[in-house]
Amino acid sequence: MINLETENLTLRSLSDSDWPLFLEMNSSVDVCRFIRPPQAEDETRQTFEQRKKPWDFDLNEWLALVLEDRDGNFVGYSGFRCIDEEYKDAEVGYMMHPSAQGKGFATEALQTITQWGIHKYGIRKFIAYCDVENIGSQRVLQKTGFCQEGVLREHVQNGERWVDDCVFGLLSREIK
Secondary structure, three states: EEEEOOOOOEEEEEEEHHHHHHHHHOOOOOHHOOOOOOHHHHHHHHHHHHHHHOOHHHHHHOOEEEEEOOOEEEEEEEEEEEEEEEEEEEEEEEOOHHHHOOHHHHHHHHHHHHHHHEEEEOOOEEEEEOOOOOHHHHHHHHOOOEEEEEEEEEEEEOEEEEEEEEEEEEEHHOOO
């Protein structure tokens, strides 16, 4: 069980009681618009059950941490997954509830998980992808110290639309 505390947040492992909000977030057109099409309930349930299991860095599966503010209110999710075991590279991600966007929670969570990932797993580099149209996410990454390394043209398909993704990187030695 993972439980990380910051000045304004608690980052913790998923539990059974998180299912309703997990379903809401993953089936919301608004929340998923820059990530992927909303998932059907059965697909979301499979994802939830997988991410609820004990997590192992080396399995290339997403660590999904619930983000709660100091009052215990849900604000979103953040986490990472190992994408290169030999080089210790990890992909990071986050998904914020609309009511929590623009309040600094994503930045604080990302700072926390990158520092924790370095100390706990010796991660050398963090990589993030975001839709070129997702200006808010680009700002979060930049505030956290990530540098844009390029743009992957038509990198993924989101529904009927091919998406250009910005690629951001953060080396462990760059984290303060």
